[in-house]
Amino acid sequence: MSLGDDFPLHSYTTEHDFIATLNSAFQSLSFNNTTTTTNSNPHVLSEPKPKSKSKSKKRSDPHHNSDENDQCGHPEIQDNKCINCKKKLLDDNFGVSFSYVRKGLRFSHKEIARLRDLQSHEKLKHKKLVLVLDLDQTLIHVTTSSKTKQSQTSSSGNDHFTLNSLQKTVKLRPFVRPFLKEASTMFEFYIYTTADKAYALExxxxxxxxxxxxxxxxxxxxDSPRSDQKSLDLVLAPERMVLVLDDTEDVWLNHRPNLVxxxxxxxxxxxxxxxESETEGALVKSLRVLKLVHGLFFxxxxxxxxxxxxxxxxxxxxRGEVLKGCNVFISNLDSRVCVMAEELGAMRAMELExxxxxxxxxxxxSEECLWAEREKRFLVHPRWIEAAYYLFERMPEQDFPISLKKFSNGCELENSFVCPRLVFVLFLIEVEATNCGLLKESLAVNWCMSCCFLRRLLSICHLSMKSFQKQFIGSERTRAPSQFNSAHGKFANI
Ligand SMILES: [Mg+2]
Ligand SMILES: [Zn+2]
Known part of the structure; x- marks a missing residue:
């Protein structure tokens, strides 16, 4: 395995150096949840027995929670009866519910710790880690179906489904099947969704x-103790062996360090x-990251x-390697982008120095943009940081411009080609966007953004892009910039 090819590790000249540093990082047990405020347990590197115990206690029941069955001391409960001796359980808050394994099943915390231990040995033996996967907008996108009733489940192609029972139309994310196939050789999967059970199963x-x-x-x-948060307490593996792939960060407040x-x-x-591209889409890139982490672990x-x-x-x-050596000035102080930049190893300048x-x-x-242009520094859209965060890779700065003028350098759409009516529509779109608060600070819309809003506006007016082009532009030449279709074009989506 070579790390350097795919992932520039700026501060390490060889893979060997990186492994050595990683080794000492493990040894020093220096891991702490810098991005987590709720998880204060410092013993995250030890086997998670005491931690999961106290945590699940708090989360699954705030009033009272007994760890062991007072009646008989056995660790497994099914439908309020001890599995071993059939004694009826009087304490409703015994242990933790594992209803996803079997309805009505509860384990004592001690038993959970034992199972985790057992599972981790089993996994290490097979060189496997655990991957917790989100469903919606990570592996699939679902819309409420308005189509006429067909057969129970109709599928067109292999990745498009209409489920009449749930009145949903489902699109699998490109590359999802190869992703599952390949990742399954390195990980045992869990699905974890904030949707209901019937939906999850379907x-x-x-x-x-x-x-x-x-x-x-x-x-x-x-199955989850809280509807707005996901918890690794329900995963039967030590947290140090669990990765999470999810498009929503907020549901993992307690486990952000596990999150890809x-x-x-x-x-x-x-x-x-x-x-999204089958060969260069988000799941392809995520798989690369997962592979790398797996390879380093073992x-x-x-x-x-x-x-x-x-x-x-x-x-x-x-992550800390990706933007190492960059000193970024973030003008609007978007806290999410700032946190990302820091996690990516960038320094953050407070002034234009x-x-x-x-x-x-x-x-x-703005002042800082003029400064950047004058001083010949990189001027990038915040999506440059986001892209690096998702991809674990420093992306070419020129792909993330913030101005129309700059963007049109590399695209087919030149200012002189823009029909005045299009400009007017773009103006309306800008106003609409601003009214919606979508563009918080700026009326300046680059062509990509405009294109996004334009499509939305058109869909409101029931106009197709084609008929719009015909009506307003009248020329094949004025298409969206080629960049928009490129691999990075997806970052232009709002
Ligand atoms: Mg999601
Ligand atoms: Zn018993």
């Missing part, structure tokens, strides 16, 4: 018709002209034992 069936990947490991809102964020997948009602040259290895440390270190390498801004013509 969607999983579409992804995994033969049921080879997920088994009973499908956690829904109905993926760009949100939108297919229905998308303003993008093309679907790296032969690591000296520390498996018990000390931690995917969170690996993720943090990899000599050492600044990048100005991140949305506002064309």
């Amino acid at each position: 969607m999983t069936r579409l992804l995994d018709p033969e049921n080879v990947y997920f088994g009973t490991r499908i956690i829904s809102r109905d 964020s993926i760009e949100r997948y939108t297919y229905f009602g998308s303003y993008s002209i093309t679907d 790296h032969k040259k690591l000296e520390v034992g498996f018990v000390q290895r931690d995917v969170r440390v690996i993720l943090r270190m990899l 000599e050492s600044v390498t990048h100005v991140v801004s949305l506002v064309v013509g």
